[in-house]
Amino acid sequence: MAxxxxxxxxIMELLWATDASLSAYDLQEELADRKLASTTILTVLSRLENKGFVKRSRDARPHQYRAAASREEHMADLMHEVLGGASDRTAVLERFVGQVSPEEAETLRRLLGS
Amino acid sequence: MIAPLALAALAVLLAWPVPLLLARASWPARSPAAALVLWQAIAIAGGLSMIGALLTFGLAPFGPDPFTATVNLLMGEVTRIESWNALALAAGALLTGHLLLNLVLTVARSERQRRRHEQLVRLLSSPLESGARLLDSPAPVAYCLPGALSSITVVSAGLVALLSDEEMEAVIEHEKAHVTQRHDVVLVLFRAWYASLPWFPIAFRAQREVGMLVEMLADDTARRAVPDGVLARAIVLVGAGQDRPAAEPGAAEWGGEASVTELGARLSRLDATPLPRPLEALVVAVAVALLAVPTVLLFAPAALALL
Incomplete structure (x- = not known):
């Protein structure tokens, strides 16, 4: 039970993998091995829409869904926050190390004899 | 008139010379826990004495102690208020409101950012057996995302490729320490302090020092699980693998010389002996005294009057 x-x-992986828009029934078919009810898929889609990850087009019946941004764009956002581009990154993260340039790190690595 | 003057003197000491000395001292690296207690005492006692000085000064003419004076003021027993006293009372009230409002805003903003980040992480990562989540990114990073109910430790695929199992354990133990010791709570207090008083020369420095101390505390937890050398290698390897993004707003504050100092400090302290127990106890005693002094100055006269 997932x-x-x-x-x-x-569902996001499926939407990211295609350029096309998908309906809940398309997704149900793709995930057929999980035997999900279409209402479950619609619930998850509406949660994803509320979070801004999915865009819904109401022009067609059934409604069509597509990813709001690509996986790579989201990953870039995330890494931007983690690696310190975002001005207030400590607000969310406690990272393992502070940042050093590759040259500084090389010096330290040498000092450690590795 | 002794209480307002003493409180004002304490406020000045705690706003500048004391935190500056502490930021420059080298012993905190040998006892990060005690130093962290002291930093918190300085911040709280500093705010308390600043507000206390203003309020006790403003209330002084209306009664023998702040409590009686407040009652007199509220019951309408006071017919004439000097402008100096009114000004001090207004400033005290404003400062209190400002500090509290900033605390609330900072906590709310952190929570909003954290939730957004968590949503992204949950979509972009897969769960590992250890309970941590694996992020499919080549950049070697590890961090914890603290939360009120549940915290997430995130490691990237790049990090897994870079580190040995033992070094990985050091990283995971380090992140777990952040979570279990609730370092996020301490950090949010100091961020709020900095957000309230950004012109305070010491506020930014304090925030940075506290950030460094929690890293050292987390390192100490990791050292119980792995040898020091393994932790040192993990620190360096993760640092080496991170490509610093091009200069961006905010990056200058955190990157640059501070980062090398931080890394160097975390490595060199592994060879230093911890502060002896009696000295640690002394630091904690000083912290308690710092909190007691403004509290006594503010409330003792009223307590005596009530008795």
Missing amino acids: TLGELERS
């Missing part, structure tokens, strides 16, 4: 979070991830 959690709701895992299901969100599976």
Whole structure:
């Protein structure tokens, strides 16, 4: 039994993998091995829409869904926050190390004799 | 008139010379826990004495102690208020409101950012057996995302490729320490302090020092699980693998010389002996005294009057 979070991830992976828009029934078919009810998929899609990860087009019936941004764009955002581009990154993160330039790190690595 | 003057003197000491001395001292690296207690005492006692000085000065003419004076003021027993006293009372009230409002805003902003980040992480990472989450990114990073109910430790694929199992354990133990010791709570207090008083020369420095001390505390936890040499290698390897992004707003504050100092300090302290127990106890005693002095100055006269 997959959690709701895992299901969100599976659905996003499917939407990221295609340029086209998908309906809940398309997604249900793709995830057929999990035997999900279409209402479950619609619930997850609406959660993803509320979080801004998915855009819904209401012109067509059934409604069509697509990813709001690519996986790479989201990953870039995330790494931007983690690696310190964002001005207030300590607000969310406690990282393992502070940043050093490759040259500084090389010096330290040499000092450690590795 | 002794209380307002004493409180004002304490406020000045705690706003500038004392935190400056502490930021320059070398012993905190040998006892980060005690130093962290002292930093918190300085911040809280500093705010308390600043507000206390203004309020006790403003209330002085209306009664023998702040409590009686407040009652007299509220009951309408006071017919005439000097402008100096009114000004001090208004400033005290404003400062209190300002500090509290900034604390609330800082906590709310952190929480909003954290939730957004968590949503992204949950979509972009897969769970590992250890409970941590694996982020599919070549950059070697590890961090914890603290939360009120549940915290997440995130490691990247780049980090897993770079580190040996033992070094990885050091990193995970380090991040777990941040979570279990609730370092996020301490850090948010100091961020709020900095947000309230950004013109204070010491506020930024204090925030940075405290950030460094929690890293050292987390390192000490990791050292219980792995040998020092393994931790040192992990620190250096993760530092070496990070490509610094091009100069961006905010990057200058945190990167640059501070980062090398931080890395160097975390490495060199591994050879230093910890502060002896009696000295550690002395630091904690000083912290308690710092909190007691403004508290006594503010409330003792009223307590005596009530008895």
